[in-house]
Amino acid sequence: MEIVLALVILAAVAWFVAGPLRRSSSGDPGAVISTEDPRIAELEARKEAKYREIRDAELDRQQGKLSQDDWQRQDAELRREAIAILKELDEAGSEATKRSNG
Secondary structure, eight states: OHHHHHHHHHHHHHHHHTHHHHOOOSSOTTOOOOOOSHHHHHHHHHHHHHHHHHHHHHHHHHTTSSOHHHHHHHHHHHHHHHHHHHHHHHHHHHHHHHHHHO
16 A cells, blocks of 8 residues: 555656646747757756856855955846847747747
8 A cells, every 4th residue: 555655656746847848839838948959958058057157146245255346247247148148049939939830
């Protein structure tokens, strides 16, 4: 009986964890964007790296490694770069959607 219960719980967890992989990109606003396009995959990686840089700069400011002025300059630059990446990602996604819709 305990083994059956453990298997049921394991199956439920696996189903929940695999949820994002099951989503379709057919108009579902929460759907995962396909990263089959290497340009989109590269932009997603750049976006995540930039977000990490922003968080690291904030942590450095909190720990006193950066002055407030230095942090403000660095944060503004990092956010400008992140916005540029997001715009590129949006354009690439629009192009991929146009190609897939034919």
